Amino acid sequence: MSTPTVSTSPEPASPTEPPPSRLRPRDVARVGGAGLRTRPLRVFLSALGIAIGIAAMISVVGISSSSRADLDRRLAALGTNLLTVAPGNTLAGGTATLPAESVAMIRRIGPVEQVTATGTVPDAKVYRSDRIPAEESGGLAVLASSLDLPRAVRATLADGAWLNAATARYPAVVLGSTAARRLGIGAAGPDVQVYLGGRWFTVVGLLAPVALAPELDSAALVGWSAATAHLGFDGHPTTVYTRTKDSAVEAVQAVLAATANPQAPNEVKVSRPSDALAARQATDRAFTGLLLGLGAVALLVGGVGVANTMVISVLERRAEIGLRRSLGATRRHILLQFLAESLLLSALGGAGGVVVGIGVTTVYAATQSWEAVVPAWATAGGMGATLLIGVVAGLYPAIRAARLSPTTALATA
Amino acid sequence: MLAIVGPSGSGKSTMLHLIGTLDRPSAGTVRVEGHDVARLSDRRLSALRAHRIGFVFQQFHLAPGRTAVDNVADGLLYTGAPVRERRDRAAETLVRVGLGDRLGHLPHEMSGGERQRVAIARAVVGEPALLLADEPTGSLDSASGAGVMELLRDLHSAGTSVVVITHDRDIAAGLPRQVAMRDGEVVR
Ligand SMILES: Nc1ncnc2c1ncn2[C@@H]1O[C@H](COP(=O)(O)OP(=O)(O)OP(=O)(O)O)[C@@H](O)[C@H]1O
Numbered sequence: 044m045s046t047p048t049v050s051t052s053p054e055p056a057s058p059t060e061p062p063p064s065r066l067r068p069r070d071v072a073r074v075g076g077a078g079l080r081t082r083p084l085r086v087f088l089s090a091l092g093i094a095i096g097i098a099a100m101i102s103v104v105g106i107s108s109s110s111r112a113d114l115d116r117r118l119a120a121l122g123t124n125l126l127t128v129a130p131g132n133t134l135a136g137g138t139a140t141l142p143a144e145s146v147a148m149i150r151r152i153g154p155v156e157q158v159t160a161t162g163t164v165p166d167a168k169v170y171r172s173d174r175i176p177a178e179e180s181g182g183l184a185v186l187a188s189s190l191d192l193p194r195a196v197r198a199t200l201a202d203g204a205w206l207n208a209a210t211a212r213y214p215a216v217v218l219g220s221t222a223a224r225r226l227g228i229g230a231a232g233p234d235v236q237v238y239l240g241g242r243w244f245t246v247v248g249l250l251a252p253v254a255l256a257p258e259l260d261s262a263a264l265v266g267w268s269a270a271t272a273h274l275g276f277d278g279h280p281t282t283v284y285t286r287t288k289d290s291a292v293e294a295v296q297a298v299l300a301a302t303a304n305p306q307a308p309n310e311v312k313v314s315r316p317s318d319a320l321a322a323r324q325a326t327d328r329a330f331t332g333l334l335l336g337l338g339a340v341a342l343l344v345g346g347v348g349v350a351n352t353m354v355i356s357v358l359e360r361r362a363e364i365g366l367r368r369s370l371g372a373t374r375r376h377i378l379l380q381f382l383a384e385s386l387l388l389s390a391l392g393g394a395g396g397v398v399v400g401i402g403v404t405t406v407y408a409a410t411q412s413w414e415a416v417v418p419a420w421a422t423a424g425g426m427g428a429t430l431l432i433g434v435v436a437g438l439y440p441a442i443r444a445a446r447l448s449p450t451t452a453l454a455t456a
Numbered sequence: 457m458l459a460i461v462g463p464s465g466s467g468k469s470t471m472l473h474l475i476g477t478l479d480r481p482s483a484g485t486v487r488v489e490g491h492d493v494a495r496l497s498d499r500r501l502s503a504l505r506a507h508r509i510g511f512v513f514q515q516f517h518l519a520p521g522r523t524a525v526d527n528v529a530d531g532l533l534y535t536g537a538p539v540r541e542r543r544d545r546a547a548e549t550l551v552r553v554g555l556g557d558r559l560g561h562l563p564h565e566m567s568g569g570e571r572q573r574v575a576i577a578r579a580v581v582g583e584p585a586l587l588l589a590d591e592p593t594g595s596l597d598s599a600s601g602a603g604v605m606e607l608l609r610d611l612h613s614a615g616t617s618v619v620v621i622t623h624d625r626d627i628a629a630g631l632p633r634q635v636a637m638r639d640g641e642v643v644r
């Protein structure tokens with residue numbers, strides 16, 4: 044016996060299936076932005092957290108890049124092919140001397156283009172006048188100098204003129220920048236004199252600071268023959284400056300000691316002044332890393348702030364979420380809306396931070412008279428980090444918003 | 457056009473949400489356009505709400521900082537229509553509900569009755585087959601309430617099915633059909 048079954052029909056396909064809900068990408072941005080516009084103060088404060096982190100990182104990177112770029116520029120101008128040769132210590136512990144003919148020997152090395160030397164005049168002191176007690180010499184060295192010294196070390200004159208063949212034989216002196224300041228001498232001239240090694244010397248020139256040979260800054264430079272004639276100089280060079288073909292700097296550096304003093308190469312100190320400048324930069328780099336880490340922590344805290352703002356935003360706007368669901372928003376549309384809001388929020392902070400960071404770099408560089416350099420990777424990285432934070436911070440609140448059932452959302456109105 | 461009446465907590469809103477696919481039944485089946493709501497995906501349910509069903513709530517749920525036109529245009533937001541078209545149709549619909557002179561007004565610049573008209577315009581701007589109104593006159597004085605009911609009747613005569621939840625005996629009496637509910641059940 045069969046009972047006739049009344050078929051409740053397996054769903055007659057509707058003749059006019061509605062097209063799927065759709066939210067245009069531009070509208071995603073629009074609804075995300077609308078959520079921000081109604082709470083400007085809160086948006087400002089939570090974007091500020093991100094902005095501080097990004098600004099800190101951009102300015103740290105910007106300032107250190109600007110300073111590095113400036114150093115590179117200076118090194119390029121000064122040349123990295125300057126090598127100096129100086130006497131070291133003897134095995135017995137005393138101070139060694141360079142042979143008088145070392146300059147001539149070094150000149151014979153093929154790739155060496157310039158050789159020049161200074162020699163310390165051991166017992167000579169320099170004073171402003173003859174009435175100052177002998178002890179107060181102010182730590183200024185008196186050096187006998189070859190005539191081609193300024194060219195080799197790229198020294199320039201702040202005032203007056205460098206020694207020439209004539210003045211090198213007379214009691215004439217050129218003062219380094221520190222020496223001039225200590226002696227209270229602001230200008231060179233025929234009537235400007237200092238009391239040097241027991242007699243009056245005329246100050247014919249003042250040097251500007253010498254970046255590659257800072258030892259010249261605190262020196263009083265006299266001609267080689269004047270030093271021999273008037274100050275009892277023994278003619279032994281104490282620093283030999285060489286300029287070498289750029290391609291052969293290392294090779295020359297390797298043979299300089301043996302060339303300068305074949306009998307005792309181990310008593311010779313060879314150095315490359317541009318290395319010292321670059322090394323100072325390297326110690327700055329560790330400090331930069333530390334500051335960068337602090338900026339990253341600030342950024343993280345900013346991200347937590349954004350997440351917090353988004354959680355509150357979702358809680359406050361349950362009715363809006365319910366309404367949007369009733370208007371046809373899918374869960375995905377709600378998710379996208381809150382993700383867009385979070386992204387915009389942190390992007391706002393990121394953009395502000397980049398602007399402030401570039402501003403800080405520009406101002407700081409201007410005070411140092413550097414050219415401001417903010418590498419593109421720093422800006423791009425900052426914005427990238429910002430967007431990542433926006434997604435991560437917004438994801439959990441957005442998922443909660445999307446999971447909310449429309450009826451409970453509407454019931455909390 | 458029908459009225460749902462019943463005491464507070466009797467399940468009127470729940471019924472309306474079920475009809476409107478905002479909720480799914482824990483027992484029994486709800487069919488909309490022949491589809492079992494419980495078995496449709498979120499995407500398909502949302503599509504139904506975007507194109508076939510309009511909602512009106514007692515609290516209006518208008519976005520505070522946005523003009524009447526923008527609020528109404530949001531009724532088409534999830535249809536994927538371009539913004540120009542949404543705003544044009546919103547303006548037309550506002551004229552249709554008698555708010556042609558309020559297009560650029562913000563919600564707080566309008567009376568309760570006007571706000572509810574804006575909310576109704578938003579519900580019908582997509583020309584849904586079914587309009588569900590949960591106590592649309594609940595927060596209005598009787599004059600504005602009467603105006604809103606008048607509007608709903610007009611929409612009905614223009615071809616939209618309208619379901620209205622109301623506590624107001626007179627309003628219910630004025631509608632062609634009433635469904636009474638008590639303790640979660642339809643009693644009449
Ligand atoms: N048939 C039912 N099955 C399960 N739960 C129900 C049913 N009817 C009502 N409820 C529950 O009763 C509670 C009140 O229902 P609802 O909000 O729909 O009442 P209402 O008639 O709209 O009341 P009010 O007039 O105050 O708005 C809700 O939590 C709802 O889940």
Ligand SMILES: [Mg+2]
Nearest residue numbers: 468469470590
């Ligand atoms: Mg209710």
